[in-house]
Amino acid sequence: MSGFARAAFGVLLPPLLAVVAALVLFGAFLAAQGIDPVGAYGLVWLGAFGTWFSWQNTLVRAAPLLLTGLCVALPAQMGLLIIGGEGAFVLGGLASVAAGLYLYNIGCPDMITLILMAAAGSITGGALIAFCGILRIKRGVNETISSLLLAYISIAVMNQIVEGPMRDPTSLNRPSTPTLPSDVMIGTIPNTTIHYGLVFGLVACLAAYFVVYFTKFGFAARIVGGNARAGRVVGLPVERMVVAFCFAAGGAAGLAGMVEVAAVQGAASADLATGVGYTGILVAFLARMNPLALIPVAILLGGLDAAGGLLQQRLGLPDATMLVLRGTLFVMLLGSEALQGRLKRLWPQRVQKPLPAVAS
Amino acid sequence: MPDLSIPHLNRRSLLTGAAALAAAAALPKPGRAAAKTVGFIYVGSRDDYGYNQSHAEGAAAVKKMPGVNVVEQERVPETVACADAMESMIQLDGASLIFPTSFGYFNPYMLKASKTNPSVTFMHCGGLWADGDPANAHSYFGYIDEAVYVAGIVAGHMTKTKKFGFVAAKPIPQVLRNINAFILGAQTVDPAITMQVIFTGDWFLPVREAEATNSLADQGADVITCHVDSPKVVIETAEKRGLFTCGYHANQAPLAPKGFLTGAEWNWPYLYPKWVTTLQNGGTLPNYIRGGFQEGFVKSSPYNAIVPAAARAQADAVRDGFKAGTYAIFIGPIKDNKGNLVIPSGVVKEEHDKTLESMDYLVAGVAGSAS
Numbered sequence: 001m002s003g004f005a006r007a008a009f010g011v012l013l014p015p016l017l018a019v020v021a022a023l024v025l026f027g028a029f030l031a032a033q034g035i036d037p038v039g040a041y042g043l044v045w046l047g048a049f050g051t052w053f054s055w056q057n058t059l060v061r062a063a064p065l066l067l068t069g070l071c072v073a074l075p076a077q078m079g080l081l082i083i084g085g086e087g088a089f090v091l092g093g094l095a096s097v098a099a100g101l102y103l104y105n106i107g108c109p110d111m112i113t114l115i116l117m118a119a120a121g122s123i124t125g126g127a128l129i130a131f132c133g134i135l136r137i138k139r140g141v142n143e144t145i146s147s148l149l150l151a152y153i154s155i156a157v158m159n160q161i162v163e164g165p166m167r168d169p170t171s172l173n174r175p176s177t178p179t180l181p182s183d184v185m186i187g188t189i190p191n192t193t194i195h196y197g198l199v200f201g202l203v204a205c206l207a208a209y210f211v212v213y214f215t216k217f218g219f220a221a222r223i224v225g226g227n228a229r230a231g232r233v234v235g236l237p238v239e240r241m242v243v244a245f246c247f248a249a250g251g252a253a254g255l256a257g258m259v260e261v262a263a264v265q266g267a268a269s270a271d272l273a274t275g276v277g278y279t280g281i282l283v284a285f286l287a288r289m290n291p292l293a294l295i296p297v298a299i300l301l302g303g304l305d306a307a308g309g310l311l312q313q314r315l316g317l318p319d320a321t322m323l324v325l326r327g328t329l330f331v332m333l334l335g336s337e338a339l340q341g342r343l344k345r346l347w348p349q350r351v352q353k354p355l356p357a358v359a360s
Numbered sequence: 361m362p363d364l365s366i367p368h369l370n371r372r373s374l375l376t377g378a379a380a381l382a383a384a385a386a387l388p389k390p391g392r393a394a395a396k397t398v399g400f401i402y403v404g405s406r407d408d409y410g411y412n413q414s415h416a417e418g419a420a421a422v423k424k425m426p427g428v429n430v431v432e433q434e435r436v437p438e439t440v441a442c443a444d445a446m447e448s449m450i451q452l453d454g455a456s457l458i459f460p461t462s463f464g465y466f467n468p469y470m471l472k473a474s475k476t477n478p479s480v481t482f483m484h485c486g487g488l489w490a491d492g493d494p495a496n497a498h499s500y501f502g503y504i505d506e507a508v509y510v511a512g513i514v515a516g517h518m519t520k521t522k523k524f525g526f527v528a529a530k531p532i533p534q535v536l537r538n539i540n541a542f543i544l545g546a547q548t549v550d551p552a553i554t555m556q557v558i559f560t561g562d563w564f565l566p567v568r569e570a571e572a573t574n575s576l577a578d579q580g581a582d583v584i585t586c587h588v589d590s591p592k593v594v595i596e597t598a599e600k601r602g603l604f605t606c607g608y609h610a611n612q613a614p615l616a617p618k619g620f621l622t623g624a625e626w627n628w629p630y631l632y633p634k635w636v637t638t639l640q641n642g643g644t645l646p647n648y649i650r651g652g653f654q655e656g657f658v659k660s661s662p663y664n665a666i667v668p669a670a671a672r673a674q675a676d677a678v679r680d681g682f683k684a685g686t687y688a689i690f691i692g693p694i695k696d697n698k699g700n701l702v703i704p705s706g707v708v709k710e711e712h713d714k715t716l717e718s719m720d721y722l723v724a725g726v727a728g729s730a731s
Contacts, residue, residue: 046452053451057444159561163530172718173486173532174464193447264440266468270562271438309445312433313453319405319435 015286018336019300022329029324035315047310048303056193062302063194064089066201067256068280069287069294070208071129074249075143076289077212078242079225082132084147085253086277087154088125090268092254093261094158096121097268098166100180100261110183117184118200118258125254126247128154133246137239143246155273162268176269186263197259201298204252208291221245253277279305282330301326396456396640397429398422399449401442403462403589404564406434410590410609411626415461415485417610418628422636431455438464446473450480457639459632461485470497481639489648500631500649502657503711505541506682507624508585509689510660510675511606512545514622515583516553517671518604519546524555525576527586527594529563531730533719535587538624540723541689542585542606547725549674556581557728563589573597583621595620611661622675623661630656652711653682696721697728 027037048058071085099120103113128150135141168178188195212218224231224238231238256276261268283301287293308322398419406416412434423430431453433445442465449455456479460470463486474482474497487501515524526542528535539557546553556579558572565588573584573594584598585606592615598605599616607613607623634656635645651657660679663672681687690709696702702721703709709716722730 047448051452053447057448060440060444173534175530175532179467260439269464271464274437274439274441305441306444306448309433309436309441309448310452313399313431313449316432319433 014336015288015333018332019329021336022325022332025332026325026328029328035317040311040315040317043310043314044304044307047307054303054306057306058299058303059194059198060302061305062298063198063201064256064260064274064276065279065283065298065302066198066205066294067252067259068277069283069298070204070280070291071125071249071253071277072281072284073287073289073291073294074208074212074245074252075129075133075242076284077218077221077225078245079228080133080136080242080246081144082129082147082246082249083144083281084129084132084149084151084154084277085249085280086273086275087147087151088128088250088253089257089260089274089277090158090272091128091154091257092121092125093257093265093272094161094166094177094268095124095254096258097177097180097261100184101178104181104184113184114186114262117262118255121254121258122251123254125257126249126251129250129253130243130247133242137242151277158268158272159270162270166268168267171269174269176267179267180262184262185266186259188263195259195263197256197263200255200259202295204255205291205294208248208252212291217241253280282326285330286333396427396636397431397449397454398636399446399453399455399458400430400432401436401445401449401458401460401462401465402432402434403438403464404435405590406432408590409592409595409612409615410588412461412589414610414626414628415459418626418632419459421629422632425633425636427640428636429453436462438462438469440469443469443473446470446482450477455480457481457483457636459483459485463488466499481645483635483645487648487650493647495647498645498647498649500651500657502626503650503652504624504626504658505537505689506652506679506711507658507660508538508606508608509541509545510679510682511585511622511624512542513548513675513678514663514667514671515542515585515604515606516546516549517668517674518621518666519550519553519583521580521582522550522553523579523581524553525573525579525581525584526555526557526726526728527569527572527576527584527588528557528559529588530561531559533717536719536722536730537716538587538608539726539728540719540721543723543725544689544694545678551725554725554727557722557726559728560588566590566593569593570597574601577601577603585623607661613661613664617664620661620664621667622663625659625661627656627659630659650712653679654685690716695724696730697724697726699724 030037030040047054049055068085068089071088072082075082096117100113100117103116132143132147135146136143162177163175166177167175186196220236221241224236224241228238279301283294283297287297304322311317311321312319400419402412402415404412406412419430419432422428431449436442436445442460446458446460449458458480466484466486466488470482470484471493474494478496482497484499485501487499489497489499526539528539543555556576560568560572569588570593574597576584583604584594586594587608591608591612595605595612595615599619604619604621605616606621610625612623613620638645678687688708688710690703692703692707693701693705694703720730722728
């Protein structure tokens with residue numbers, strides 16, 4: 001086995017085992033309720049990947065997860081655990097609606113409007129998460145807590161603005177902003193129901209992978225993630241790097257918010273808080289914070305989301321069933337970290353990736 | 361021991377995967393010809409003792425019809441998840457009639473789906489269809505304020521403190537209309553009755569709803585009602601505090617056997633099978649359907665045994681008036697709680713009056729702010 005294959009195997013095996021263990025446990029859970037687990041998994045397969053229609057659903061669900069997954073995976077390179085991507089997502093969506101409506105009304109060309117909408121979403125989301133980074137380095141505030149609390153505040157602020165200054169007066173019974181004109185909406189990839197947000201997500205993940213693993217900047221970031229003090233000693237601008245990574249992370253989530261309004265919802269309303277910011281945490285952990293691994297993981301979780309409906313429709317299972325599977329998956333995944341040492345005995349030369357540590 | 365079980369786990373997972381694939385291939389493909397498949401989509405839980413349960417009861421009634429398959433999906437947010445649910449019911453289950461039952465499903469999700477699936481009929485709950493929307497898209501809603509008004513009459517007979525409490529989600533026209541209908545009904549019994557409203561800010565916030573109910577109880581209210589998606593918490597909390605309650609959306613009597621007086625319910629188990637039959641027989645339905653007691657859209661929950669005969673008599677008479685189309689709730693002069701005349705003397709606003717759909721005030725006697 002070559003060094004690279006061994007390393008890849010070592011990185012991939014624990015999460016794969018976690019997925020298999022979760023599927024077995026969940027199967028037992030279904031069997032305990034008198035439901036045939038094999039049939040149920042067949043339905044999950046059908047709903048997630050079984051037909052071209054299912055694939056399209058899955059990819060549409062995966063698109064925002066790629067970007068909100070990056071919101072967790074990028075700061076993790078520096079040893080920071082950001083879990084407030086939902087806040088960057090809703091504020092990014094709101095900012096891009098505001099930008100889109102304003103620019104359309106002053107007659108800005110559609111393409112430029114779309115680009116500026118994406119910029120508005122990214123900058124707003126980026127600013128929010130960068131603020132968490134600044135709180136961390138200037139005041140020592142735990143970024144996990146601050147980002148989570150800021151997510152709640154962001155959702156409240158978004159609701160306040162949607163029901164107040166930006167409310168469309170004709171949205172009587174369901175407060176929302178005015179709807180974006182179709183000229184400044186993101187379309188779908190020809191002959192599919194998949195919008196171009198998927199492409200944004202894929203490009204962002206590939207770019208992040210390249211930056212983290214193939215540039216000096218990314219290398220420096222991983223040094224800081226491994227040992228922030230050592231990074232300072234060798235003269236790395238740790239503070240600036242933290243803010244930059246947090247800004248990029250929030251920018252990804254903000255862009256996801258822009259895609260949500262510009263490709264799906266068409267306006268900002270309370271429904272903008274869809275929870276994809278939180279699912280992004282699960283995606284990033286499952287991908288072990290590797291931007292490239294986010295792609296298959298987001299597709300897997302997107303598939304589970306897409307298949308949940310079919311379990312309800314065909315087997316009459318409650319909606320919470322898919323949450324049980326997700327929860328099992330997450331617990332198994334965290335547990336699989338404990339396998340690290342044991343697997344090493346099987347493959348002594350395995351290259352071990354350091355766990356993300358908190359920067360000090 | 362993980363290191364021992366790894367190869368077994370891998371092989372087992374392979375076998376499971378292979379079996380799952382085989383099962384997926386063998387799944388029966390539902391055809392459109394034989395039975396009519398009807399899909400129902402709910403925004404919350406099917407057993408929420410509220411809005412979603414009322415629709416699920418309608419779905420259960422459709423399920424009993426011969427030659428009809430029902431597929432259901434609950435807790436579908438008003439996002440792309442709704443579009444997926446509809447498409448999945450159409451593409452994978454062969455549904456030819458879909459009931460997306462939440463207000464926010466309509467635009468853009470149901471409008472888009474009805475354009476791309478012209479042979480499927482869409483029945484949306486919310487009363488939103490407008491000229492120019494697709495012909496296979498329909499939207500209906502009930503004048504449930506009639507049933508709320510009747511409950512207000514019963515509550516007016518029962519109150520000792522002459523103070524009511526109302527737990528509401530958002531100050532939007534539909535909710536304001538119910539709040540006003542409840543107090544106007546009560547004031548036909550005693551014009552001195554007042555009511556405090558608390559807005560929680562969203563449709564499903566159980567913790568805040570419980571806090572609001574307790575706060576209203578502390579302020580001396582002895583009848584509590586609400587307009588939230590799931591009245592369960594409000595009704596249960598009020599029962600614990602020994603208060604009277606009036607229900608909403610569905611029948612909450614089992615939750616509060618002592619204090620639950622009556623309530624305003626949707627009558628979907630009557631309407632849904634009727635509509636499905638019409639469509640099965642090749643008939644068509646209007647695109648925009650509205651109605652109250654008269655059209656069978658709403659009903660009252662059965663009275664609690666403690667409701668006296670005088671209250672029953674008045675409530676029944678008013679309900680009969682609604683059924684006959686001879687009774688109206690909003691008859692001028694009506695002042696709002698800031699002293700402005702909102703409906704002038706001599707003006708009668710019938711239920712289908714469009715101006716009621718943009719109500720932005722609380723009537724005199726209600727403490728709270730409509731904005």
